[in-house]
Amino acid sequence: MNFYIKADRFLLDNKEVNDQYLEVCNGRFGSFVDTVSTGDKVVDWSGYTIAPGLFDTHIHGINGYDVMDGTEDAIKEISKAILRLGVTRFLPTTLTSSKADLDLAIKSVSQAVAQGLPGAQSEGIFLEGPYFTEKHKGAQNPGYFRDPNYTEFQRWQRLSDGAIVKIALAPERAGALEFIQQVSKEGVLASIAHTDADYDCCCAAVDAGARNFVHLFNGMSGLHHREPGVAGAALTDSRAFAELICDGHHVHPAVATLAAQVKGEKLLLITDCMLAGLMPDGNYHLGEFPVVMQDGVARTESGSLAGSTLRLIDGVRNLHQWSKRPLYEIWHRGSLSPAASLGRDMELGSIAIGKLADYVVLDENMTVQATAVEGEIKYQKA
Known part of the structure; x- marks a missing residue:
């Protein structure tokens, strides 16, 4: 037509x-x-x-549904809910969990996509974990953390019918650099997350093929003038993209503005939204962890931020207001930059x-x- x-x-x-x-x-x-x-x-x-339609490359759930529910209905309901928020493409995102739960989540995404999604369309699966380290674990379950295993990843990729397009890991774990090289050759976006690596280790990971840092400043060693850490590597390596959660809770507005100035087109806005998004304050869960949402902010019992309840369009609005940059520029950090991070910018964004x-x-x-x-x-x- x-x-x-x-x-x-x-x-x-x-x-x-x-x-x-x-x-x-x-x-x-x-x-x-x-x-x-x-x-x-x-x-x-x-x-x-x-x-242009927004593209959320890091979303666990929304409106009472979660990718880790392991059902086709959950994926379809997420697809519908984010459509009214201006999101037309997304990556259903898993959490560190048991092999059985990850298998079920991966299969549910593939089956839902095969049946046809009613709203925003999936551009592939994002495996967030389980190859992390404990110090910056966030709301990931350290009981399942382990070293990267390419054979295990290949099994998940077969289970997904080749739909896994992004995986996050801690580069200091044994075998991580070799794993990054292997998956990068297959077109999978190797990403750095939930890590206490130093600057040099992160640079080596980028050399090996890692091209994305997950939720910049969160779940990673911070920037220090004598030890740049993970955050320093993310900011200074022009080859890599960096994700940012612009809800005003995960990152201070001034620091978000600085990141936007430094990274430019290599900054991409995400939500890291969990099932409490669009829901009222109350008790929820993220994976196996109980979560309390108060005033729209979700935290675990220990007080750690548990993903977010951010709407991507609000992240765009916030960064637009904080940075004072033109709306067309900031909007594309939520549409074109995410597409470019996955090599989809010739078709989308x-x-x-x-x-x-x-x-x-x-x-x-x-x-x-x-x-x-x-x-x-x-x-x-x-």
């Missing part, structure tokens, strides 16, 4: 376009034009802004000729009015 979108403003990766018509051809973006013919179909969003027509309709308050996947409106505000 071919049609044109009319809107006051379009957010491109390097500028804004105003008062134009955007062509959509068979689910992909076409060209901008000043006028259309009488017989052309026009979807009129005059008074609104069109932005921005409004450009030939890319899949995932887009979000925003009002003047950055409230989502509608969300489309490949040109088809999947959510529209009542």
Whole structure:
């Protein structure tokens, strides 16, 4: 189906376009034009802004559902819930857990995707763990931590029908550098997380192929002027992407702004959202840990932050306000940068000729009015 979108403003990766018509051809973006013919179909969003669909590459759950539930329904419900938040693509994300629970979660994602997701589309599975170290364990269960095992990973990859596209590990564990080399050759994004590695170890991991640091400043050794640590490696190595949770709790706004200035296009916004997202304050769980959410902040019994309840569009809004940078620039840290981290930026993440027509309709308050996947409106505000 071919049609044109009319809107006051379009957010491109390097500028804004105003008062134009955007062509959509068979689910992909076409060209901008000043006028259309009488017989052309026009979807009129005059008074609104069109932005590319957001891409959450690190999300465990939302609205009472979790990837570790191990059910197709959970994946489908997550897919629907995030659509109304402007997210059109996501990576269902696991937690460190037992082999049986990980097997079940991986199979449930593959089966749900095969059946067809009703909202945002999965671009693959993110295995967060179990190859971590205890000092910066966060809400990961250290009882299951172990050294990287490529044979084990291959079994999970077969179980997923090749859907695992990202895995996080601590690079100081035995065999980690060899493991990073192996999975990187297969196109899997090796990521550094929940680690007490020093700066040199992280640099060696990036040399081996690791190209992402998970939730920057959280679950890692911090930046010190005589020992840059994991955070220092993430900030200074231009080859690697760095994820950021911009809820104002995980990272101070000033530090988030600094990270955005230093990393530029290599910064990507994530939520790390768990099942309490969109839910009221109360008692929940993250994996095997009980979690209490108070004032929208989820913590374990020990007081550690337990993922987040952040909506990705709010992370964009926050960083836009904190950094004072143009909205089109910050928006793409939640759309194009995540796609680029996975090598999917030729298909996703921005409004450009030939890319899949995932887009979000925003009002003047950055409230989502509608969300489309490949040109088809999947959510529209009542």
